[in-house]
Amino acid sequence: MTEHRQAALEYARQHEDEFLAALKEVVAIPSISTDPDAKADIHRTAEWLAQRLRDLGMQGVAVMPTGGHPVVYAEWMGALGKPVALVYGHYDVQPVDPLELWTNPPFQPTQVGENLFARGTSDMKGQVMASLNAIESIVRTGDFPVNLKFLIEGEEEIGSPSLKKWLTDNRELLKSDFCLNPDAGMLGKEYPTITYGLRGLVYFELKVFGPDHDLHSGLAGGIVHNPAQALAELIAAMHDADGHITLPGFYDSVRALSQQERADFLRLPTSDADYVATTGVPSLWGEPEYIPAERIGARPTLEINGMISGFTGAGQKTVLPAWAMAKISCRLVPDQDSDEVHAQLTRFLQEKAPATIRWDLQKLSGAPASISDLNQPAAQSLSRAMETVWGSRPYFKREGGSIPVAGYMQNILGIDSVLTGFGLPDDNLHAPNEKMHIPTWYKGTQALIHFFFNLAEG
Helix, strand or coil: CCHHHHHHHHHHHHCHHHHHHHHHHHHCCCCECCCHHHHHHHHHHHHHHHHHHHHCCCEEEEEECCCCCCEEEEEECCCCCCCEEEEEEECCECCCCCHHHCCCCCCCCEEECCEEECCCCCCCHHHHHHHHHHHHHHHCCCCCCCEEEEEEECCHHHCCCCHHHHHHHCCCCCCCCEEEECCCCCCECCECEEEEEECEEEEEEEEEECCCCCEEHHHHECCECCHHHHHHHHHHCCECCCCCECCCCCCCCCCCCCHHHHHHHHHCCCCHHHHHHHHCCCCCCCCCCCCHHHHHHCCCCCEEEEEEECCCCCCCCCEECCEEEEEEEEEECCCCCHHHHHHHHHHHHHHHCCCCCEEEEEEEEEECCEECCCCCHHHHHHHHHHHHHHCCCCEEEEECCCCHHHHHHHHHHCCCEEECCCCCCCCCCCCCCCEEEHHHHHHHHHHHHHHHHHHHHC
8 A cells, every 4th residue: 555545544534523524514505406596505505615626726626607507617637647537426405395304404414423414415415525535635645646527516406407518518628537426325334335327217297188177076077087087097007017117119228137237136235125124115016027126226117206186185175177297207227218218108198098188298307327337447446445445345236316417428428437425225315314324424535545546556
């Protein structure tokens, strides 16, 4: 181990309290990207991160405008002949509703035992800060061993709608060898994890119309096909009894799992009982020919995210509603295309919708899936780093969620992403009482220090 690596690791250990104080400071800013009233806080967070990067000696630091919330950019290109790592992060956070379920105010970081509670601690301000803490530990003790570029966006939690164009417009500026993306997580505090695949996403709004106005259910019931019932019937027909999706051609482009991938899935330290405990359901459901880890990481889905129709207030009102609406999302796997799925859902509705109703389908957003090469030098450097810190070979998994930027990195910048992160399954992402396990976060910083040195040494 080089003296510089040892010095950086010791610096990180000696400055853990300062690192935690900085995390508390940035998570206290309510940077909710979907809230129009949070625009000032969005910009305040971007400027906070820009100043942090300046303090670390990064160059070209800028808060760059997009069609929506700004991107924070910076670089350090002083390691001649060494790889260029594009460090990704997002500084926006989810809304806090329902507020009454929070034990403490969501933007008042509160430490309870080994956990820090606040919105954004895990997703993903904590992950951004782990990266910056590792970089600080290295630059305060010597020259940085590889080249760095930074892309920290403010729209990930709303699907990164402005990022695709911004990446395209700044392709040359962002030219790199790979992207380090710590927006994934770990399977458990003793299970270091590298994510090599992410599902994509396509989101729809489906409306079903019947009469041209709400009707008295006694006077019209029995002769009018209730739009709420018609919508429920269509939704029920989108899966078979075993959980397979019935849209025509839906699985045609789905990439089959290799034998090695299936072996890696079987190695994961998760069981049916773990998923039952985590989700709180009576029992699991889904395609019986795949284990649960494969279903949530490597298989596509179709989910109903919300439904509304007619009278939903207190008491009763015997109305036959004029319309019904459902929000529908599909998680996509490599080789699936959101426009193709849109066409498949359209064909399904054309074939299945009865003549008694009208329907309208709108595609609200779409993002590609991504899959990375585990043999690339950056992935191998991270694997060795995690094994050094945790004392065991990391687990390799596909993530069930979607990070649109990973697909954009491949399609626009032509680079793979190395995905990791130090959040845990019980961190309550997108839910009340979000938290970060502090000891795991510290170990994550140590692992990233090793990663950068491993990368430089080849």
